[in-house]
Amino acid sequence: MIAIGPLNVRLDLLAMMASLLILYIGFKKIGLSEKDRDVVLGTWFAGFLAWKGSAIVLGLASTGSLALSLYATGGTWSILIAAGVIAFFVYRLLPSLRGYWLFSALFLWFAMTLVVPKYGTLPLLSSSQPLHLYMAALIVLLLIATWRWMRTPTLGALLWTGVGAFSIWLIGSIVTGTLKLWWIIPFFLLIAVAAYVARPSQKAIQYGLGLIVVLAIINASLPDETPRLEAGSSQTGLNIGQVPPNFELKRTDGTTFNLSKLRGERVVVNFWASWCPPCRAEMPDMAKFAREQDDVTIVAVNTTTSERDVADAESFVAPYEDAFEVVYDENGMVGDAYRIQAMPTTYVLDENGVIVAKQFGAIDHAWLDAQTN
Known part of the structure; x- marks a missing residue:
């Protein structure tokens, strides 16, 4: 993930775009015509548009707001729709070009694997x-x-x-x-x-x-x-398969929350701010998911040092406090420990406190359901 101002740019998507450029140049060097290059690599652009377009439609159907649907991920359905679109265009390829397409698929997979x-x-x-x-x-x-x-x-x-x-x-x-x-x-x-x-x-x-x-x-x-990995060992870190740093923060009512007390449960740690549009967009779906799940705890960490007024954060999150563990990173130490550069940022931990998934940018009910089941 690369932070540009308050926005997150996912490294896997950057790797995908960079890989397509490399493939376009590489296929030209080995003699593939411009038309054939466009046809082969265009399948991936079609799939990307299908993924994002279907996510917006599904988000609009669930939220009723176009502004909020722009941050929707679409979950499994959008992935299946994108895969179907790509498969259709691959089927339409000339047989002589399918080897080039499969090589491009492996190259994209390699690049995206390397950066995550x-x-x-x-x-x-x-x-x-x-x-x-x-x-x-x-x-x-x-x-x-x-x-x-x-x-x-x-x-x-x-x-x-x-x-x-x-x-x-x-x-x-x-x-x-x-x-x-x-x-x-x-x-x-x-x-x-x-x-x-x-x-x-x-x-x-x-x-x-x-x-x-x-x-x-x-x-x-x-x-x-x-x-299994244990917290406090040399395997502590912020990558998938590692244990993130423990933290102790205050709730809205002044009581103390300690992340390690949730060991044995599945946990979602979400960093948010009240001024952040994607954070505001994901909150209703997060709350809906949390109220439906008895065995998953969502910890909503407010990056208090980025707020103009703490009261803004408290009033915004008040309708969701029955669903989340809402805590406040008042001095920014936890945000620094988790290297939070932009919001929202979300980590999913298993029962042993090990990171099994993470997301830079807005999440929704479908993403939470896929990552915790």
């Missing part, structure tokens, strides 16, 4: 590891393999590359503990289709079986339970 840090404990390693770097390295291997056949794609090559990408994604899900068992079904269906369309060579089968045996041996040697 994730940390966690890997098998056989006791210390916290930069999972995003391991994932990026695996994607690079797939990029190299794709480059070899990109100009002359076959359906078999496209399918087996899809299997490779799906495998990397599943590995990342397993390591971060976000795997859902039903994801295995489409994975094996994709393998079956790839094997039917383009039968793997005997050597590829041997390598694959060897990898499965190695993974089985590693899994058998692991302890029954992977050690």
Whole structure:
């Protein structure tokens, strides 16, 4: 995230735009025509517009306010709509261009993985590891393999590359503990289709079986339970997979709140200010979500040092105090510890106090539901 005044600019979106520019120049260098470059890379712009446009429509339907809907994320529905639009345009591509598109997809995935840090404990390693770097390295291997056949794609090559990408994604899900068992079904269906369309060579089968045996041996040697991250250790930090700093702040009524007291519960820590339009936009959805959930606690941290008058913050948040733990960072120490440069900024913590998601910018009910379930 990069702060520009009071606004947050997401690094993953910046990485996406920069990657598209690099791809546009790179495809030109290897001889792809301007028309073909526009067609291949235009699929991503169409998907982005579909995502944001559907988010605004869904936000307008839920809030009834166009001003507030501009900050909506759209949740899972907007992602599915964007994916459908991209799939439609990819289907319309000339077969000779699909290799270029798949390479662009892997390149975008690599760039966005690289700039969103994730940390966690890997098998056989006791210390916290930069999972995003391991994932990026695996994607690079797939990029190299794709480059070899990109100009002359076959359906078999496209399918087996899809299997490779799906495998990397599943590995990342397993390591971060976000795997859902039903994801295995489409994975094996994709393998079956790839094997039917383009039968793997005997050597590829041997390598694959060897990898499965190695993974089985590693899994058998692991302890029954992977050690969890603990607050106060060297694994404390603000990236996904780390434990954020503890803090103790005053509520509106003067009583003291301590974040560590919520250990064992899922927690959403949201930094806000009353003058911030996205903060004002997200509050109703946050309150609705909080009132529906008994096992998730939202801690709304007011960045008091940025307020003109504390009374403005107190009057604004008063209708929501039954839903949140509202606390005030009066001297700015917590904001500094969390490196808050712009608002709103939100962290989601699991029962062990580990960051499992974070968002720079407005959130809504759909985002909260997706990140806490």
